[in-house]
Amino acid sequence: MIDARSPGADEATFIRAVRSGDTARFARLTERHRRELQVHCYRMLANYEDAQDMTQETFLRAWKKRESFKGHAALRTWLYRIATNACLDFLEKRNDRTPVTVGLPGAGSEVRYLQPYPDRMLPEDPQESVVARETIELAFIVAVQHLPPRQRAVFVLRDVLGWPASRAADALEVTVASVTSALQRARVxxxxxxxxRRLDWRSPATHELSDDERAVVRSYMDAHERNDLDGLVALLRDDLRFAMLPEPGTLVVTAEDAVDGWVSGGLFRRGYDDWRCVATTVNRMPAAALYLRIPGDPEYRLFNIAVLRIVDGKVVELTGFGAAGRPWLGLPPTL
Incomplete structure (x- = not known):
């Protein structure tokens, strides 16, 4: 649960910093919460760059509202309240931040603005701020995006952060009854x-990849580097769900359709046949960074990152993201 303790030393220090105009102390006290606030904004928005922007907006609003902080609630609670409302204001202004229905049987919808979250940017404190894998995986983030913004905020505050209904109601300036009703609808x-076969998000948290997942990633990378289409196909479950974001129209829901698309797109043909791969993790999920060397280029250049959901030794979801020009992923641009 986020912030179960009573207001204390941090709050008193923060109030003194506000009264004295000590901007450096103000920054130190708020900055220590940056990573967890950014994860919170990411759960609300499903987009790493938007989450960065809204975290910065949170600190700007906190500075502007600093005189309103009286220490009745913990500093962390106050910052989460500001961050939540910054995200809600953002969503109110954007009409492109909702899932798009896909006209394929069983495909449902896709979240085209979805971006991966680099594990290196997750909170570091293992006692308080560690992010449960069940609530940061892409499947969970995508599911939350299907909630209307206010329901989304209630769900994240109550079921992810563990806030009591009264605190969530205060943050959103609604009644406890409204929070309770919104949470029930959101859970459904x-x-x-x-x-x-997805674990319930309120089950005991896991954080580490399994040996099975690591082995599949190694095989996936090996198949790419050897141009082994049959080896790649062998790793996929028949009902694979594949999407290449943010490109529209790439979502398919069978391994056969995915492979047909890759082949027609030129995979393993000249120009797309010299790969090197690096294992990584995003959203606490196994992933492979794919580097391509085209004829005449002495270097392998970062191309895509493939994020895998693996069940019983098979890839059941493969979400690809363009990785070039995204330094926040923490991947070298060339090999």
Whole structure:
């Protein structure tokens, strides 16, 4: 649970910093919460760059509202409240931040603005701020995007952060009854959107990849580097769900359709046949960074990152993201 303790030393220090105009102390006290606030904004927005922007907006609003902080709630609670409302204001102004229905049987919808979250940017404190894998994986983030913004805020505050209904109601300036009703509706929607065989998000948290997942990633990378289409196909479950974001129209829901698309797109033909791969993790999920060397280029250049959801030794979801020009992923641009 986020912030279960009573207001204390941090709050008193913060109030003194506000009264004295000590901007350096103000910055130190708020900055220590940056990573967890950014994860919170990411859950609300599903986009790493938007989450960065809204975290910065949170600090700007905190500075402007600094005189309103009286220490009745913990500093962390106050910052989360500001961050939540910054995200809601952002969503109110954007009409392109909702899932898009896909006209394919069983495909549902896709979140084209979805971006991966680099594990290196997750909170570091293992006691308080560690992010449960169940609530940062892409499937969970996508499911939350199907909630209307206010329901989304209630769900994240109550079921992810563990806030009591009264605190969530105060943050959103609604009644406890409204929070309770919104949470009930949100839970139904999220469960409907989560993939089959998915763990309940309130079950005990896991953080590390399994040996099985690591082995599949190694095989996936090896197949790419050897131009082994049959080896790649062998790793995929028949009902694979594949999407290449943010490109529209790439979502398919069978391994056969995915492979047909890759082949027609030129995979393993000249110009797309010299690969090097690096294992990584995003959203606490196994991933492979794919580097391509085209004829005449002495270097392998970062091309895509493939994020895998693996069940019983098979890839059941493969979400690709363009990785070039995204330094926040923490991947070298060339090999």
């Amino acid at each position: 929607t999220v469960r409907e959107q989560l993939p089959d």
